[in-house]
Amino acid sequence: MTKSFLFLIVLLITIGVFLWSMRRIFGIIPLLKSFPIKNPWKRLKVTLEVALGQSRIFRRPLVGLAHALVFWGFLIITLGSIEMVIDGLSGKERFFSQWPDFYRVIVFSGDIFSVLVLVSILAFLARRLFMKIRRFYGVEMKPISKIDAAVALIIILLLMISLLGTNIFYILTHPGHLDDSLPISALLARFLHSPDPSQAHRMHETFWWMHILLIFAFANILPYSKHFHVFTSIPNVYFSRIEPLSKMDHMPEIEKEVKLMLDPSASPSETELPTPRRFGVKDIEDLTWKNYLDALACTECGRCTDVCPANLTGKKLSPRKIVMDVRARAKEKRVGLLKHGINYEDGRALLRDYISEEELWACTTCNACARECPVNINQPVIILGMRRYLAMEEAVVPPLLASMLSNIENNGAPWQYPAEAREAWMQF
Amino acid sequence: MSEYKIPILREMNRTPEYLFWVGCAGAFDPRYKKVTQAFAKILIYAQIDFGCLGSEETCTGDPARRAGNEMLYQMQALQVIETLQRYQIKKIITICPHCFNILKNEYPDLGGHFEVMHHSTFLKKLLDEGRLKINLEKLKNKTATFHDPCYLGRGNGIYDAPREVITGSGIQLREMKRNRSFSLCCGAGGAQMFKEAEPGHTEVYAERTREVLSTQAEIVATACPFCMTMLSDGIKKENKDEEIQNLDIAELILLSLH
Numbered sequence: 001m002t003k004s005f006l007f008l009i010v011l012l013i014t015i016g017v018f019l020w021s022m023r024r025i026f027g028i029i030p031l032l033k034s035f036p037i038k039n040p041w042k043r044l045k046v047t048l049e050v051a052l053g054q055s056r057i058f059r060r061p062l063v064g065l066a067h068a069l070v071f072w073g074f075l076i077i078t079l080g081s082i083e084m085v086i087d088g089l090s091g092k093e094r095f096f097s098q099w100p101d102f103y104r105v106i107v108f109s110g111d112i113f114s115v116l117v118l119v120s121i122l123a124f125l126a127r128r129l130f131m132k133i134r135r136f137y138g139v140e141m142k143p144i145s146k147i148d149a150a151v152a153l154i155i156i157l158l159l160m161i162s163l164l165g166t167n168i169f170y171i172l173t174h175p176g177h178l179d180d181s182l183p184i185s186a187l188l189a190r191f192l193h194s195p196d197p198s199q200a201h202r203m204h205e206t207f208w209w210m211h212i213l214l215i216f217a218f219a220n221i222l223p224y225s226k227h228f229h230v231f232t233s234i235p236n237v238y239f240s241r242i243e244p245l246s247k248m249d250h251m252p253e254i255e256k257e258v259k260l261m262l263d264p265s266a267s268p269s270e271t272e273l274p275t276p277r278r279f280g281v282k283d284i285e286d287l288t289w290k291n292y293l294d295a296l297a298c299t300e301c302g303r304c305t306d307v308c309p310a311n312l313t314g315k316k317l318s319p320r321k322i323v324m325d326v327r328a329r330a331k332e333k334r335v336g337l338l339k340h341g342i343n344y345e346d347g348r349a350l351l352r353d354y355i356s357e358e359e360l361w362a363c364t365t366c367n368a369c370a371r372e373c374p375v376n377i378n379q380p381v382i383i384l385g386m387r388r389y390l391a392m393e394e395a396v397v398p399p400l401l402a403s404m405l406s407n408i409e410n411n412g413a414p415w416q417y418p419a420e421a422r423e424a425w426m427q428f
Numbered sequence: 429m430s431e432y433k434i435p436i437l438r439e440m441n442r443t444p445e446y447l448f449w450v451g452c453a454g455a456f457d458p459r460y461k462k463v464t465q466a467f468a469k470i471l472i473y474a475q476i477d478f479g480c481l482g483s484e485e486t487c488t489g490d491p492a493r494r495a496g497n498e499m500l501y502q503m504q505a506l507q508v509i510e511t512l513q514r515y516q517i518k519k520i521i522t523i524c525p526h527c528f529n530i531l532k533n534e535y536p537d538l539g540g541h542f543e544v545m546h547h548s549t550f551l552k553k554l555l556d557e558g559r560l561k562i563n564l565e566k567l568k569n570k571t572a573t574f575h576d577p578c579y580l581g582r583g584n585g586i587y588d589a590p591r592e593v594i595t596g597s598g599i600q601l602r603e604m605k606r607n608r609s610f611s612l613c614c615g616a617g618g619a620q621m622f623k624e625a626e627p628g629h630t631e632v633y634a635e636r637t638r639e640v641l642s643t644q645a646e647i648v649a650t651a652c653p654f655c656m657t658m659l660s661d662g663i664k665k666e667n668k669d670e671e672i673q674n675l676d677i678a679e680l681i682l683l684s685l686h
Contacts, residue, residue, distance in 0.1 A: 059610075244529070244584050244585065246578070246584055247534055255538065258499060279498070280498075309635070313615075313630045314627075314628030314630065315626045362628075364618045366578040366618070367578060368611075368612070388498055390496055391498075392496065397495055398623045401622055404622035408489070408500060412487050413456065415456055424455070426482070
């Protein structure tokens with residue numbers, strides 16, 4: 001009874017803190033621009049493929065397998081965590097075991113996966129600590145990013161150790177009960193000299209509490225870590241941009257202006273749309289909520305930057321930095337935005353205070369980054385949105401692009417040729 | 429005196445089945461004009477009912493849009509859509525992946541709905557239908573590598589059609605390390621074609637050219653005017669233009685025709 005009561009208190013604190021964090025993080029979503037989310041079936045298919053099937057992670061097969069094992073392991077082990085919450089509240093032990101067949105399956109796979117996850121995490125730590133992997137470096141990878149990565153890996157490592165510990169001492173305190181369903185834990189249990197029963201019982205309780213408290217702590221550290229992606233990546237994949245990658249998003253607000261320009265007699269009522277605060281993206285509030293979700297789903301793996309032609313050839317652009325900048329700027333501005341509304345200004349902006357023009361103009365829109373991202377983040381949409389702001393609100397474009405634009409305006413081609421010259425090739 | 433007569437829409441009193449959208453590079457770039465001519469020859473050879481807009485063609489607005497000028501893009505686009513609708517065009521073939529992408533994916537947002545095909549898909553269709561008599565002997569001892577245009581491959585998921593056209597010409601295909609969705613950009617997309625690159629330790633086209641050369645292929649096949657400019661420049665700068673030729677997939681087909 002005391003245990004259940006204690007557990008309830010801890011659970012309520014965990015949920016309370018978590019909800020408070022969620023409000024802080026997601027509170028600005030209603031202020032951001034809309035993003036179409038039609039096509040549920042297509043989205044479901046993408047989610048099955050990219051999230052559950054880890055299709056993009058497997059573009060790098062070896063390390064991809066390690067990640068997929070951790071991901072699938074988490075799905076299975078989460079069932080066990082739900083059971084632990086029920087056990088903790090009800091004072092029962094292994095609540096799901098009342099459905100023995102189902103239970104055998106989840107316990108068995110949970111046991112196997114806990115070791116697979118453990119091994120994968122050790123491999124990830126080794127890669128980070130001992131190997132020089134290009135995508136783990138870059139201007140945007142400050143020491144805090146490295147600490148963040150290490151902390152998450154160590155917590156997961158401890159989670160697996162405590163899970164195995166719980167199972168091992170469960171077997172020692174309940175001989176013959178789940179030995180067949182927990183093959184690895186049973187094997188490890190054999191290496192322990194059977195301790196006296198009360199000590200084994202204490203060890204079981206200790207590991208059990210260690211595991212569940214780590215889960216609770218992890219859940220509340222995640223919202224402030226790049227590993228928030230544990231929660232955000234599946235929704236992010238579901239809400240992916242499902243248009244062809246090269247398609248740019250329409251700007252109906254410009255269509256209205258252009259139509260009035262081409263035909264001043266056009267009745268404005270026909271093309272009625274509220275005039276936007278500004279064209280393109282200068283700061284957080286000019287982004288869609290999906291751009292923001294992208295930033296929350298980024299785990300800074302750097303696969304995008306690792307395939308970016310601009311970055312590979314030494315330009316300043318790094319697609320990962322763009323996404324991390326969105327997240328950092330949103331974090332900086334969201335409290336003010338929540339308090340004072342959409343017109344809140346703090347004298348800073350995503351453009352220039354975070355992302356320079358040089359980075360934006362280096363993009364070739366090749367979409368290698370967007371194609372690579374394991375959680376379907378779309379970086380070029382942000383880059384092009386910012387170019388739109390530069391070109392239309394500030395009329396600041398690189399000089400050669402300015403001449404290209406005036407050529408199109410004057411003679412309908414990016415080069416200085418008259419329209420009649422379009423027929424020259426026909427003489428052959 | 430012209431050997432080939434290219435039908436121009438304003439001189440035709442009817443709507444042909446296909447509009448051949450030439451694009452700015454196809455009309456003005458000296459090297460790509462040859463690709464335009466090669467593709468037109470294939471259309472004539474296969475007796476395709478087509479026409480061109482000639483001087484009535486104008487920029488689709490792609491580079492303006494990618495440079496951020498949505499206003500200019502939409503003015504160009506609305507003008508093009510008006511012209512296409514005036515001629516009651518239903519189907520469009522283009523030899524430029526950038527024109528292809530914008531006509532196919534972006535014009536519908538402004539009310540322009542057309543069936544748009546890139547010439548790789550169209551050439552594959554002609555091959556499948558047996559409308560091109562290919563002499564497989566002509567190129568069989570040669571090897572080509574293929575550089576995926578971003579706006580065709582990653583951008584629109586078309587990877588197989590250009591490859592089937594290449595192998596359909598009888599030539600051997602040897603892939604680069606980074607191919608299909610892993611392909612490396614030539615460096616020209618997103619309006620980069622019209623500006624200087626930002627400072628870096630090398631140029632994107634130089635990086636890609638080195639990869640092209642490492643295949644030891646005799647031909648690098650492209651399917652985009654900008655990719656062609658970039659890779660041809662890269663090959664010239666490496667002084668390898670004696671060893672490797674940069675040809676469009678349409679030129680490969682033309683070379684292998686009976």
